[in-house]
Amino acid sequence: MLLRQIPFSLLMIFVITLMVLVATFSIVVGPMTISIFDSFKGLSPWANELPAHIQLVIHQIRLPRTLLCLVVGAILAISGTVMQGLFRNPLAEPGIIGVSAGAGLGAAIAIVAFSSIAMQYPLLMNIAAVPLFAFLGGALTTLLVYSLGTSKHGTSVAVMLLAGVAIGALSGAGIGYLNFIATDQMLRDLSLWSMGSLAGATWSSITLASVCLALLLTLFMRNAKGLNALLLGEAEAGHLGVNTQKLKRRLILLTAAGVGITVSIAGMIGFIGLIVPHLGRMLTGPDHKVLLPLSALMGALLLTIADMIARVAVTPAELPVGIVTAIIGAPFFLYLLFKQRGRM
Amino acid sequence: MGLKSAISCKHIHLTLAGKVILNDISLNIRQGEVTTLLGPNGAGKSSLLKILADEIKATVNKDSEIHYFNESKANWNRGQLAKHVGILPQQSSLTFAFTVREVVELGLLPLSLSRKQADCVINDMLEKVDTLHLETRLYPLLSGGEKQRVHLARVLTQLSESGNKTVLMLDEPTSALDISHQHNTLSIARNMADKGAAVIIVLHDLNLAAQYSDRVLILNEGKIQADGTPWQALTAEKIEQVYQHPVEVLKHPSADYPVVYAI
Numbered sequence: 309m310l311l312r313q314i315p316f317s318l319l320m321i322f323v324i325t326l327m328v329l330v331a332t333f334s335i336v337v338g339p340m341t342i343s344i345f346d347s348f349k350g351l352s353p354w355a356n357e358l359p360a361h362i363q364l365v366i367h368q369i370r371l372p373r374t375l376l377c378l379v380v381g382a383i384l385a386i387s388g389t390v391m392q393g394l395f396r397n398p399l400a401e402p403g404i405i406g407v408s409a410g411a412g413l414g415a416a417i418a419i420v421a422f423s424s425i426a427m428q429y430p431l432l433m434n435i436a437a438v439p440l441f442a443f444l445g446g447a448l449t450t451l452l453v454y455s456l457g458t459s460k461h462g463t464s465v466a467v468m469l470l471a472g473v474a475i476g477a478l479s480g481a482g483i484g485y486l487n488f489i490a491t492d493q494m495l496r497d498l499s500l501w502s503m504g505s506l507a508g509a510t511w512s513s514i515t516l517a518s519v520c521l522a523l524l525l526t527l528f529m530r531n532a533k534g535l536n537a538l539l540l541g542e543a544e545a546g547h548l549g550v551n552t553q554k555l556k557r558r559l560i561l562l563t564a565a566g567v568g569i570t571v572s573i574a575g576m577i578g579f580i581g582l583i584v585p586h587l588g589r590m591l592t593g594p595d596h597k598v599l600l601p602l603s604a605l606m607g608a609l610l611l612t613i614a615d616m617i618a619r620v621a622v623t624p625a626e627l628p629v630g631i632v633t634a635i636i637g638a639p640f641f642l643y644l645l646f647k648q649r650g651r652m
Numbered sequence: 653m654g655l656k657s658a659i660s661c662k663h664i665h666l667t668l669a670g671k672v673i674l675n676d677i678s679l680n681i682r683q684g685e686v687t688t689l690l691g692p693n694g695a696g697k698s699s700l701l702k703i704l705a706d707e708i709k710a711t712v713n714k715d716s717e718i719h720y721f722n723e724s725k726a727n728w729n730r731g732q733l734a735k736h737v738g739i740l741p742q743q744s745s746l747t748f749a750f751t752v753r754e755v756v757e758l759g760l761l762p763l764s765l766s767r768k769q770a771d772c773v774i775n776d777m778l779e780k781v782d783t784l785h786l787e788t789r790l791y792p793l794l795s796g797g798e799k800q801r802v803h804l805a806r807v808l809t810q811l812s813e814s815g816n817k818t819v820l821m822l823d824e825p826t827s828a829l830d831i832s833h834q835h836n837t838l839s840i841a842r843n844m845a846d847k848g849a850a851v852i853i854v855l856h857d858l859n860l861a862a863q864y865s866d867r868v869l870i871l872n873e874g875k876i877q878a879d880g881t882p883w884q885a886l887t888a889e890k891i892e893q894v895y896q897h898p899v900e901v902l903k904h905p906s907a908d909y910p911v912v913y914a915i
Contacts, residue, residue, distance in 0.1 A: 398747075398748070534761075539748045539750075540744055541741070541745045543741065544741060546730075547705060547734060547810075549733065549734030550761070593749060593754065595750070
C-alpha cells in the first residue's frame with residue numbers, strides 16, 4: 309500500500325534513470341577491460357580515436373547486446389503482463405500455456421532440418437528459418453491450446469492451462485527426440501539456443517525485436533481498458549460492453565507473436581514475464597494503462613541486469629542468461645505458490 | 653398499465669446438460685417497477701436473469717427473442733447496451749489488488765465522461781452504497797458484504813448516463829449484507845425504479861421481496877408459477893406449493909404489504 313502511493317510519473321522517471329544507468333554499465337562490463345571513459349567515448353562521435361579492437365568490441369558486441377537485452381526484456385515482460393491479465397491468474401506466464409515450448413520445438417526443428425544449409429548461409433538460417441519456425445510453432449501451439457480450452461460457453465481457463473501443460477510435455481518430447489537424433493554440431497547449437505543467449509545480437513535481430521515491441525506495446529495499450537474489465541471476470545466484462553471473445557483472441561495471438569519472436573532471437577528465457585508484472589503491480593496496482601509501460605521498462609532493466617550477471621559470473625566464459633533468470637525466477641515462483649497455497 | 657416495456661422476451665427455453673432449466677418463458681419487464689424473481693434453489697432465477705442480461709444464450713429456438721426498450725437485441729451494439737443495462741453478479745472472481753475506487757472506476761468503461769465528471773460520479777456512488785471511507789482500501793482485503801457494495805457502486809456508475817432507459821439487475825444483492833445495508837441496497841433499487849428505471853432483483857427473502865417489489869414473479873421447475881403484486885403472488889397456498897414448506901401470510905402491522913412466517 310505504501311509503495312502504491314508513489315506518483316506514477318516519479319516512478320517512471322526513477323525506472324528510466326535506473327535503466328539508462330544499467331544499460332551504460334552493461335556496455336562497460338565484460339571480459340575485456342574497457343574504462344568507463346573509453347566506453348562513453350566509444351558511443352560518442354569521437355569513437356574513431358579509440359583503438360580499432362576496442363571500437364569493435366563496443367560497436368559490434370556490447371552495444372547490440374545491450375540493446376537486444378532491453379528490447380527482448382521489454383517484450384517478455386509485457387507479454388507476461390498481458391498473459392496474467394488474460395488468465396486472471398498472477399501465476400500465468402507465456403511459458404505456461406505452451407507458447408515457449410511450441411516456439412522452441414519450431415526452432416529446434418529448423419536447427420536440425422536445415423543444418424546442412426546453416427554452414428553455407430548462416431544469415432538466412434538465423435534471421436529467417438529459425439525465427440519463422442519458432443513463430444509458427446508458438447502460434448500453432450497457442451491456437452491448439454486455445455481451441456482445446458474454448459467451448460460455446462467461453463474459454464475455460466483451467467482447461468487451457470492443463471492443455472498448455474500437456475502440449476509443453478509434447479514439445480519437450482519432440483525437442484528431446486531431436487536432441488537424440490542430432491549430430492554433435494546440431495546438439496551444440498540446440499543446447500546453446502535452448503538455454504537462451506543474447507550473445508548473438510545483430511542489428512537485424514535488434515530491428516526485428518524493436519518493431520515487434522513497438523507494435524505490441526501500441527496494441528496492448530489500446531486494449532488496456534478491456535483487459536482491466538476482464539480482470540472482473542468474463543461475464544462482467546461483457547456486461548461492460550467488452551467483446552470478450554474478440555479481445556481474448558486478439559491478445560492471445562499478439563502474446564504468441566511476442567513470445568515466438570523472442571524465443572527465435574534469444575532462446576527460451578523464463579521468468580521475466582512472471583517476476584516483472586508482479587513487481588509492477590506492487591508499485592502501481594493492476595491497472596494496465598500504467599502497468600504496461602512500467603512493465604516494459606522494468607523488463608528491459610531486469611533482463612539487462614541478468615545478462616550482465618551471466619557475462620561476469622564465470623569469466624572468461626559466460627553463463628546462458630536463461631540460467632540466471634531461472635535462478636532468480638524459480639524461487640520467486642515457488643514463493644508465490646507458497647503464498648497462494650491456501651487458495652489452491 | 654401505462655408503463656413502458658424495458659425488456660420483453662418470448663418463448664425462452666434453456667436446457668443445460670439435458671436438464672430443462674427454463675421452459676417457454678415469456679415475460680415483459682416494465683419501466684418504473686421493481687420486479688422480484690423468487691423461487692426455490694435451482695428454479696432457474698439466475699439463469700433467467702443471465703438470459704435477460706444477454707450473458708448466456710437461450711437454447712436455440714426460432715421463436716425466442718429478446719427486446720430491449722422495444723428494439724430487438726440484434727439492433728443494439730454492446731457498448732450502447734452496456735450504458736443502459738447493468739447487472740450486479742452474485743459474486744465476482746476479481747482477485748487482483750485494485751483499490752476500491754479503481755474497481756468502481758471500471759464502471760466508467762462504456763461511458764465517455766471527462767475526468768472531473770467521472771470523479772464526481774464515482775464519489776456519489778461510493779457515498780450511496782456507504783463505501784466512501786473504503787475508497788483507498790485494496791479490494792481483495794474487503795469482507796464479502798463490502799465487496800458486494802463496491803460492485804453495486806460500479807454498476808450504478810455504469811448506469812449513470814442511462815437517461816430514461818435504465819435496467820438494473822441485481823442477483824441476490826443482499827446475500828452477504830447486514831440488515832441495515834440490505835435495506836440501503838434495496839432502497840437504492842426502489843429509488844431508481846421510482847425515477848423510471850426497470851429493476852429486476854433475484855431474492856431469497858420473501859419479506860424483503862414483499863416490502864420492496866411492485867411485482868413478484870415466482871419461478872419453479874422452469875415455469876412462472878405466480879406473477880402479480882406482492883399480495884397477489886405471495887399467498888400461503890402458492891408459497892407452500894412451490895417451496896414445500898408450511899407458511900402463514902399476515903399483513904404488516906404498520907404498512908400495506910404481506911409478511912410471510914414460516915411455521
